[in-house]
């Protein structure tokens with residue numbers, strides 16, 4: 001079971017790391033503010049993106065089939081996967097057909113969700129994550145802690161140590177530029193002899209039958225340009241009507257994610273390259289279930305802005321969420337899909353609403369988390385909390401009961417020694433003092449006034 | 452105008468001076484204020500923790516008590532946000548319509564209903580006041596523009612406070628959550644404390660004499676954190692400053 005509070009407390013135990021983490025992500029949030037503020041139409045653009053996504057999701061079957069037809073006409077192979085297992089099996093079949101053994105991968109949260117890397121590695125394939133952040137995670141044997149900045153929880157010194165141990169860079173080397181150069185040298189060779197490239201998809205264009213991948217390092221392009229087989233895995237929610245709508249999203253995506261006006265590469269793949277194969281795997285994996293009553297969550301374009309802005313995420317680190325996608329959107333996705341296991345994620349939130357306000361597609365994230373609390377509270381873990389709340393509700397339902405409780409509190413405050421009060425205060429008192437009850441309550445003062 | 456005063460249960464018991472200050476400010480601005488008997492809780496903790504049956508019952512009680520008034524004013528933006536935004540989601544939303552649209556946080560009422568040009572506060576408050584706007588005030592009641600939004604900046608609470616003679620209102624560097632979050636404060640005490648301490652440090656780095664806000668619950672959390680660690684900074688509800696109920700001399704460290 002995911003224990004967010006416990007994992008967060010552990011993360012906070014390392015003050016230096018926690019502070020660096022908070023400040024690094026707040027810096028990205030500020031870059032986002034500056035980039036967003038440079039567009040006078042920013043708020044209208046968000047609304048526009050929301051409506052395009054709403055429309056597409058309301059007609060999802062139509063647009064997906066349209067995409068399939070047009071993509072096939074372009075010579076792209078299209079496969080449908082009901083869940084992670086089917087997705088992984090399809091990918092392996094394609095690789096086997098080509099006799100591919102070494103694979104380069106770029107920009108795919110979906111394959112992370114499906115556990116594709118361990119699946120392929122267990123079957124003897126060599127998979128190399130080529131985006132720098134993902135590569136660091138892979139070499140460190142770690143898990144990503146952010147969907148755009150997967151290694152944000154590591155310091156440059158830690159990255160230096162990982163590189164020293166795995167690629168033989170000089171011990172103590174922690175200069176980011178030197179480390180990047182070392183990673184690139186190592187990756188070049190892998191690109192050149194790769195048999196297949198696997199990428200994610202940021203947007204699938206139904207009308208054109210093509211896919212779009214947005215990256216900053218250009219690895220997706222490099223991989224696909226060299227390897228004879230390109231497999232692109234996408235969730236069913238990635239489709240948009242046409243290239244006409246694309247501009248709305250590319251303008252929002254990079255600004256929200258990193259504060260750039262646009263990602264360095266916006267690569268279109270509308271056909272296989274001559275002599276090569278391009279296969280798109282369209283994956284459901286629980287998404288059509290969500291379409292029924294939480295379709296808002298499917299609007300997500302995976303920009304990571306809700307993580308950067310979340311005051312809880314910044315102070316608890318991505319791993320504390322125990323799921324592939326952390327932060328507000330990750331919590332909303334997990335807590336509603338699996339309240340018994342991930343209930344704590346619904347409560348890892350102060351309901352401050354900052355995530356809603358940055359989200360480029362205006363997902364009501366904190367409302368989704370509030371709703372997820374209903375199911376979470378029903379789990380046995382939260383039975384004590386539920387009982388306390390029920391008792392509190394019983395008290396405040398009747399003003400006289402509330403009076404007695406106030407009277408009891410005042411009595412306790414007067415006669416009990418401080419340390420017992422502190423005991424009674426539990427987790428509240430671990431961090432804070434209690435407020436003292438006032439000599440007279442406001443309602444008492446008013447009773448006296450009005451006689 | 453017949454105005455009803457709603458005093459949240461924790462304010463009633465722990466911060467009656469904030470409620471009294473609210474009453475005085477409203478009366479000083481020409482409102483006939485009534486304090487309906489038998490009021491308890493708006494239901495916020497139950498709405499926010501997924502106990503909808505309990506929440507509904509309290510919403511019913513609230514409507515029964517406050518239905519007949521032109522306006523309902525409370526010194527708490529989180530309770531007002533509950534009434535305005537959560538009551539509307541209940542099944543017979545019709546019944547709640549008047550209550551939803553006529554319940555105000557104090558500063559919001561002063562700014563939007565009374566009007567800034569009519570505000571008169573007599574007692575000067577010659578101090579630097581760090582204004583802690585709660586998330587509910589900013590992002591649910593839209594009393595101020597949040598730093599996430601790309602619209603023209605405004606801050607109704609600061610605008611009302613600025614009418615107090617000699618006051619200097621200082622916003623914090625980040626308009627971030629203080630980490631109270633109701634049950635969050637006890638379910639995630641470490642993160643909650645880290646958030647609150649960061650806010651306190653932010654305000655103190657601006658050299659403020661005290662921290663004020665429209666939500667005593669956020670201030671209660673931060674005050675508890677500060678007292679526990681001996682951090683020398685005072686806290687006050689904005690109503691207390693508006694009503695001239697705090698002696699500025701006592702706030703100077």
Ligand code: SF4
Pocket residue numbers: 256299300301302303304305306307329355358359360361362363365
């Ligand atoms: S929920 Fe919104 S802000 Fe968060 S990653 Fe998705 S699109 Fe970005």
